[in-house]
Amino acid sequence: MLSLRQANTLSVAVxxxxxxxxxxxxxxxxxxxxxxxxxxxxxGSESSGGVRVFVRKRRVKETVEANPLHEQKLSSLPDIEEFxxxxxxxxxxxxxxxxxxxxxxxxxxxxxxxxDAPVDTMGCEKAGSVLPPKERRFAVLVxxxxxxxxxxxxxxxxxxxxxxxxxxxxxxxxKADEETxxxxxxxxxxxxxxxxxxxxxxxxxxxxxxxxxxxxxEELLSLPGIGPKMAHLxxxxxWNNVQGICVDTHVHRICNxxxxxxxxxxxxxxSTPEETRVALQMWLPKDEWVPINPLLVGFGQTIxxxxxxxxxxxxxxxxxxxxxxxxSSPSSKSKKSRTSKKLSQGN
DNA sequence: GTCCCGCGGA
DNA sequence: TCCGCAGGAC
Numbered sequence: 581m582l583s584l585r586q587a588n589t590l591s592v593a594v595x596x597x598x599x600x601x602x603x604x605x606x607x608x609x610x611x612x613x614x615x616x617x618x619x620x621x622x623x624g625s626e627s628s629g630g631v632r633v634f635v636r637k638r639r640v641k642e643t644v645e646a647n648p649l650h651e652q653k654l655s656s657l658p659d660i661e662e663f664x665x666x667x668x669x670x671x672x673x674x675x676x677x678x679x680x681x682x683x684x685x686x687x688x689x690x691x692x693x694x695x696d697a698p699v700d701t702m703g704c705e706k707a708g709s710v711l712p713p714k715e716r717r718f719a720v721l722v723x724x725x726x727x728x729x730x731x732x733x734x735x736x737x738x739x740x741x742x743x744x745x746x747x748x749x750x751x752x753x754x755k756a757d758e759e760t761x762x763x764x765x766x767x768x769x770x771x772x773x774x775x776x777x778x779x780x781x782x783x784x785x786x787x788x789x790x791x792x793x794x795x796x797x798e799e800l801l802s803l804p805g806i807g808p809k810m811a812h813l814x815x816x817x818x819w820n821n822v823q824g825i826c827v828d829t830h831v832h833r834i835c836n837x838x839x840x841x842x843x844x845x846x847x848x849x850x851s852t853p854e855e856t857r858v859a860l861q862m863w864l865p866k867d868e869w870v871p872i873n874p875l876l877v878g879f880g881q882t883i884x885x886x887x888x889x890x891x892x893x894x895x896x897x898x899x900x901x902x903x904x905x906x907x908s909s910p911s912s913k914s915k916k917s918r919t920s921k922k923l924s925q926g927n
Numbered sequence: 928g929t930c931c932c933g934c935g936g937a
Numbered sequence: 938t939c940c941g942c943a944g945g946a947c
Contacts (some may be wrong), residue, residue, distance in 0.1 A: 728944045729932075769932045769943085777945095807945045829943060853944085886942085887936095 677863035678840050680899045685868070687896035688879045711748075714792045718785065719748050720818040721793045721803075724810040725778060729769040738765040750791040753782035777805030797823045808854050816870055825864070826873045827857040830880030835860055837884065837902035 711719060722742065727735040741764040742748050747756055762775040781803050785793055793814065794800050800811040812826040825831070832853040835841045841850045841859035850856045864872065876884075883890050889906060897903035 729942075731934080734933085767933055769934090770930095770945090771932070773931060773946085805945065809944060 678838070681838075681840065681864075684838060684896045684899050685872075685875070687899075688875055691883060691895055692875060692878050715749055717793045717818045718750055718791070719743075721781065721785075721806075721814055722748060722778065724814050725781065725805050726765055726768050726774055728810060734768055738768050741765070750782040750785040753778060754786050774805065777803075780804045781806075793818060795819055795821075808857065812857075822866065822869050825857050825860055825869045827853040827860070828873070828877065829853065829886075830877045830884075831860075831873055832856045833886060834876045834880055834884050837889075837900060837906075839901045 719739070723735065723739055726738050730738075739748070742761075745760075745764060746752050747761065747764065753761065756779075758775050758779050761778055762771055765771050765775060765778075768774060784803060785791055788794075794803070797811055797815055800806050800814055801808070806814070808824075809826055809828050812824045815821050815823045816826060832850070835856055836849040841856050842848055843850055843855065844859070850859055860872075861869070880886075883894050891897045891900070891903045894900070894903070
């Protein structure tokens with residue numbers, strides 16, 4: 581279906597700092613700045629490692645403190661009917677968009693803007709911008725492979741070590757020993773599997789794409805270790821070609837909480853990120869497809885957290901049908917046992 | 928549904 | 938100290 585369509589590129593903000601973008605998209609990324617509470621009395625004056633710990637401790641404390649606010653706001657919530665979908669005129673026919681979505685996005689942007697820029701470059705930005713396009717794209721692909729389920733600083737470290745060892749090209753990785761790669765990328769999550777995937781991907785890139793990376797969604801998806809989330813990310817960042825929204829669990833969770841997506845023809849929540857992506861693309865204007873991920877990821881890390889969302893600190897809770905409704909554990913219940921089912925996504 | 932992983936948070 | 942996170946493969 582879709583093949584090389586660079587001509588199609590929307591006006592995405594030029595992807596100049598590719599590694600940063602990877603960082604921002606990374607679901608597990610815990611950028612130190614983004615954790616910083618907006619009412620922190622002395623922001624600003626920090627730039628490195630120690631801050632991370634400090635901010636984290638703070639955050640734990642605040643999570644607890646946030647609770648009293650909940651009850652206070654409960655009474656002023658609008659009726660759920662207000663969140664009904666409405667038809668949007670103009671655009672591609674069948675799309676419906678939730679009321680107030682623009683206000684919600686704007687509100688989230690404002691909440692995010694209280695924080696410092698989520699840069700956490702660790703030198704990767706420099707490295708990335710220096711590389712010629714082909715190598716840069718390959719680096720983007722590798723970074724995507726490694727970064728899933730991995731904290732950004734860990735990922736940065738791994739990428740840095742690969743780079744320093746000259747192992748950030750398809751050719752070099754093909755020649756390298758898998759054990760070596762494994763050692764260099766440790767301790768990223770699932771490093772054994774990723775080292776193996778990395779070898780396979782490099783082999784494919786070298787033989788089928790002359791050391792470059794595939795330039796279509798389908799071909800990217802065929803690579804081991806590259807699923808929908810990362811494929812869209814690589815298309816966006818690597819090729820500057822937006823084929824779809826990069827949906828991770830934060831985007832998935834928040835869109836469902838907001839009532840922005842539902843299973844086709846129903847009012848039920850979507851059950852997978854893929855389903856969310858399709859539903860979201862039905863109505864969200866294309867120029868929001870790229871920015872929505874970093875926006876919601878940051879929001880999801882600081883306020884709209886999976887567990888005990890801080891609705892009392894959320895400026896758009898008035899538009900959220902789920903606000904103040906998930907007080908205890910949201911998805912899985914109290915984990916009866918490992919063996920019995922997880923009662924998946926019960927909320 | 929389950930496994931892969933180290934690590935942050937409870 | 939230990940549970941659970943989270944994208945992808947199977």
